[in-house]
Amino acid sequence: MLTNSEQQEILRRRTFAIVSHPDAGKTTLTEKLLLYGGAIHVAGAVKSNKIKRTATSDWMEIEKQRGISVATSVMGFDYAGYHINILDTPGHQDFAEDTFRTLTAVDSVIIVIDSAKGVETQTRRLMEVCRMRKTPVMVFMNKMDREGKDPFDLMDDVEQELGITVTPISWAHGQGVKFESVFAVADGIAGREPLSDKEKADMELIEGVYPVFDKEAYLRGDLAPVFYGSAYKTIGVEELLKFFVENAPSPRPVEAVERKVDPMEDGFTGFCFKIHANMDPNHRSCIAFFKICSGKFERNVYYKHVRKDQQMRFSAPTCFMAQKKETVDEAYAGDIVGLPDTGNFKIGDTLTAGENLHFKGLPSFSPEMFKYIENADPMKQKQLDKGIHQLMDEGVAQLFVSQLNGRKIIGTVGQLQFEVIQYRLEHEYNAKCRWENMAMYKACWIESDDEEELALFKKRKAQYLAFDKEGRDVFMADSAYVLSMAQNDYKHIKFHFTSEF
Numbered sequence: 001m002l003t004n005s006e007q008q009e010i011l012r013r014r015t016f017a018i019v020s021h022p023d024a025g026k027t028t029l030t031e032k033l034l035l036y037g038g039a040i041h042v043a044g045a046v047k048s049n050k051i052k053r054t055a056t057s058d059w060m061e062i063e064k065q066r067g068i069s070v071a072t073s074v075m076g077f078d079y080a081g082y083h084i085n086i087l088d089t090p091g092h093q094d095f096a097e098d099t100f101r102t103l104t105a106v107d108s109v110i111i112v113i114d115s116a117k118g119v120e121t122q123t124r125r126l127m128e129v130c131r132m133r134k135t136p137v138m139v140f141m142n143k144m145d146r147e148g149k150d151p152f153d154l155m156d157d158v159e160q161e162l163g164i165t166v167t168p169i170s171w172a173h174g175q176g177v178k179f180e181s182v183f184a185v186a187d188g189i190a191g192r193e194p195l196s197d198k199e200k201a202d203m204e205l206i207e208g209v210y211p212v213f214d215k216e217a218y219l220r221g222d223l224a225p226v227f228y229g230s231a232y233k234t235i236g237v238e239e240l241l242k243f244f245v246e247n248a249p250s251p252r253p254v255e256a257v258e259r260k261v262d263p264m265e266d267g268f269t270g271f272c273f274k275i276h277a278n279m280d281p282n283h284r285s286c287i288a289f290f291k292i293c294s295g296k297f298e299r300n301v302y303y304k305h306v307r308k309d310q311q312m313r314f315s316a317p318t319c320f321m322a323q324k325k326e327t328v329d330e331a332y333a334g335d336i337v338g339l340p341d342t343g344n345f346k347i348g349d350t351l352t353a354g355e356n357l358h359f360k361g362l363p364s365f366s367p368e369m370f371k372y373i374e375n376a377d378p379m380k381q382k383q384l385d386k387g388i389h390q391l392m393d394e395g396v397a398q399l400f401v402s403q404l405n406g407r408k409i410i411g412t413v414g415q416l417q418f419e420v421i422q423y424r425l426e427h428e429y430n431a432k433c434r435w436e437n438m439a440m441y442k443a444c445w446i447e448s449d450d451e452e453e454l455a456l457f458k459k460r461k462a463q464y465l466a467f468d469k470e471g472r473d474v475f476m477a478d479s480a481y482v483l484s485m486a487q488n489d490y491k492h493i494k495f496h497f498t499s500e501f
């Protein structure tokens with residue numbers, strides 16, 4: 001049994017991600033939260049993890065980026081008796097899949113919106129993932145110190161574009177240059193002398209139109225509380241943080257294939273959602289990031305690596321306080337531990353106190369871009385194969401192998417990932433690759449209850465079939481037409497755009 005104080009440790013944890021479209025103010029807000037938590041003492045201490053396409057070659061940026069992102073992967077600090085873990089997500093959209101995986105390790109999300117721009121494309125995609133997982137979200141309307149959209153229009157925008165009911169918790173006194181503070185909507189208008197006539201009218205409208213904040217609805221992912229402010233000017237940030245720690249969920253139960261795992265359970269369980277390779281090619285080691293789903297993790301205690309059916313213990317697990325990595329003796333459900341690794345782990349792996357569990361919800365998404373990968377140095381075939389496999393285990397991109405001719409196809413979310421792979425193969429594995437363009441529209445995972453039809457499909461479409469890394473059948477359609485014809489002709493075959501169905 002967990003002791004009382006161990007249970008309290010779990011209950012006081014708040015593990016979340018801040019997500020936004022690039023430039024909305026995620027880095028600035030993160031930094032201000034860290035300042036409130038006393039985790040940093042000067043503004044400017046958090047490096048933006050943006051990869052900017054500049055005159056410098058991209059891979060230089062990538063290397064810098066990888067250095068920064070270890071430090072900012074998880075930022076832990078204490079505030080008002082709560083223990084907060086902020087998980088960083090990559091800003092660049094070519095790494096969207098990393099962001100989706102990170103979202104599987106959080107218990108809630110804060111969405112930052114630029115009040116001059118409203119909801120933008122990347123915010124929409126991120127919200128889809130939150131909705132799929134029923135992750136509770138709060139919304140911070142940032143940059144109210146600039147002339148922006150009307151606060152009511154912004155809320156309409158969120159409701160329509162993100163498909164979630166909202167209710168304002170704080171409201172702005174003024175906007176643009178006149179913006180200087182926020183006030184609590186819940187206080188109403190009675191006895192509120194400082195409110196202008198316009199603000200009183202706003203409060204009446206809010207009372208008439210928006211629901212009262214309902215914590216249960218928020219925790220179900222049905223209602224998003226909204227805050228207004230300026231991260232840059234540190235206005236409205238403390239209001240958000242206070243409300244957040246009091247209302248955001250402590251670690252939530254996690255679904256495994258076998259059963260639902262409760263954070264308060266005795267036995268430790270956790271899953272790997274991210275692998276970070278060392279930047280030094282002479283020391284090929286990684287950090288595997290595990291989200292603890294239940295119980296307590298302890299240093300030097302044996303745990304079961306379920307996929308490998310092996311007992312392992314860890315002498316130097318790290319936790320992340322502020323921006324520093326520290327060795328820890330114990331960590332609790334909700335926390336993220338970094339385990340030094342030399343190739344034992346891949347994304348989705350489970351560690352437990354002994355039980356055979358497999359956590360769900362780390363799907364691969366159908367990539368957007370595809371290229372054949374070819375060996376450019378015949379003497380280094382082994383190195384190339386090893387590199388490709390390890391990079392795929394890290395989740396850098398997805399590998400497909402043509403069932404027709406055995407050629408290897410790499411699928412990514414964006415062009416930048418091809419550059420990362422080529423660069424890393426060369427610098428970490430001493431292997432050279434070449435890319436060959438291919439016409440490809442979508443990769444979909446296929447499944448059917450109708451064995452006969454499936455067999456017929458596989459025979460007729462042999463030239464379009466590939467295996468994914470787990471050996472599952474994937475249909476590689478080279479055009480929208482080919483896909484829709486296939487869907488039309490084979491009614492009993494399901495075409496899935498994520499690997500988990």
Ligand code: G4P
Binds near residue numbers: 143
């Ligand atoms: P991101 O991580 O979401 O990509 O955004 P980031 O915090 O880096 O902010 C993007 C830009 O917006 C930065 O300006 C930042 O200073 C500015 N910003 C963030 N919050 C606010 C706000 O509340 N009000 C105003 N007016 N600006 C804000 P930059 O010029 O790109 O960088 P910097 O030179 O200011 O560092």
